[in-house]
Amino acid sequence: MNVPEAAAPARSAAPVPFGWAGLTPAAGAAVMATGILSVGLHLAGHEVVSLVALVLAGALWVVLAVHFTGRLLRARAEWSAQAHTPPALTAVAATTVLGTRLALLGWHGLAQALLALATVLWAVLLISVLRHLTHRMSGAVFLVCVATQGLAVLAATEALAGSGEWLARAALVLVGLALLLYADALRRFDVRQVLTGAGDQWLAGGALAISALAAAALAASPLWRGDLHDVLRALTLALLTLDLAWYVVLLAAEALRPRPAYDVRRWATVFPLGMSAAASLAASNATGIRWLSTLGQTLLWIAVTAWLLTLAGALRAYGPAGRRVPRR
Template identity: 45%
Template sequence: MPDVARLSRDRLRALPPEAGAVVMGLGVVALDSRHLGLPAVWWSLLVTAALAWLVLMSAFVQRFVTDRSRLTAEAARPAALTVAASTGVLGLGACAVGAGVLASGLLVVAVACWLVVLPRVLAVGWRPEAAPFVGGWFLLCVASQSVAALAAHLAVLTRAVWLLPLSAAAMLVGLALYWFVLSRFDLRQIRTGQGDHWVAGGALAISVVSIASLTEALRDLHVAEFFAVIGTAAALVLLTATVCWYLVLLVAECVTPRLRYDLRRWATVFPLGMTCAAGSATATVSGVTALSVGAQVLFWPALIVLCLTGWGALRRVWTSPR
């Protein structure tokens, strides 16, 4: 038993911040499956995502108690923002089942992580001598938009109008950070990236979801409904850009296949699933039913890549000596 306990502690200690992408990938594909009416897939993926999130938070608490210097160093890395983003995605799952209290708690955790980590990461990336950005830097946008989307959904669920300004502020910050990261993004990553380069498109996809969620909340709560027209138009424009990113990244994968498992491949699962979610969300607010059909088609590649990546992760865990 002591050996098992020591092994568990060692594995938690070795868990990198990038592991939050596992929760993000599982969570968004779970939400997609719920929208498509696949309850078995929905519940199995949601529960797995929740368990993975608990492991992630356990690693975070362990570092806070035993190794704060490492925690401080990791908090300046873009990957640390997966904690806020994964918490936000899990909170959307809680909203979907009507668990308002749980979703509220997750929103508090997501906002706290976002406010603490984002300035640290941005301070590093803002330096003139910073290297060209890889795909993980788009987590600056993703984390912001996950907070925005969760706040909007929770506002509708709890009829809390005061959450709408938080949603709008986080959404605007996310859009600004997207263009900042894009201006410094190394486009060679499209050909050489190991999976996280897909977040360039996934960040736009979750921006579409947050805009559509806020638009729907404004209509549902009868607050500033005239902004809903702007929101719908913005969602359609950004969805078009998201699909363009999807096609470019897909072609690049076909030209230069990267089939070896890498933890960063979970950052590919998330954009695939989020593009599907973006299509569904835009169809809801715009009434363009063809977008919903497109989202159904995009769900299956996301599920297949999730299964392949999950299989690769399980093999890595079982065959790794540490």
């Protein structure tokens, strides 16, 4: 996650304890990344590892929720400044990803509570963020789409579980709105970030991946028949194709301009990798195209590897022996 566009933290040579001092809303991407790996592992049939990832995601969600609630109470001006920036929307996306995995586990009461919470956060934060968008922004700008599609995925998942057809209809509206937000984010995105970004440039593709996942969840619903079902199926495949195109471009850019140093925004790289895997697996189920399942399994293990490497980088940077110097 980025620090606020206009005000980055001052440099400091002092050690920073992991997970607390200097923490920005970008850390929410770690929950997003871990949660979507849990979803992908579940879709691939690796239930035990999926549950481990779910526990980690849930624990980190609680830690971050406590931390940022405390910041709201103790440093309201700082909290408000960060709430105007796109990274604040990781709170919405992380909550919906966690809720989606709980819904797949059958914990529908808790999933619906998280859906309600995410909806309130989305309504408050999205308006604030949209009012402060500029041009030549980092990849975090795509969180306006990611957060909205996160609501659509969770609502569609709950609708499939029998929680109400109105949720599926709401999800359909959210998918359309999110695609409009993606178009606006794309025109604001600084394309130079593809070569210079610290990690969140991958959200340019990740936003399309979660859009494909939302469309796949809707396509799997028996509510839609005839032409609308065909449109949703075609939309799923089109969005997944665009996501994979971004995947190739961004991977090539990483090879051309390696950026091995750890940055908290690297969690916003892991999330799109995991989301591409989950979207491929869900698209295979929704469309009956079997080779997408094989692709999804391959992408899943790439995402798991990226998660482990990013975790190792975080532990080196923030662990007892590490010193973290925030960027200006």
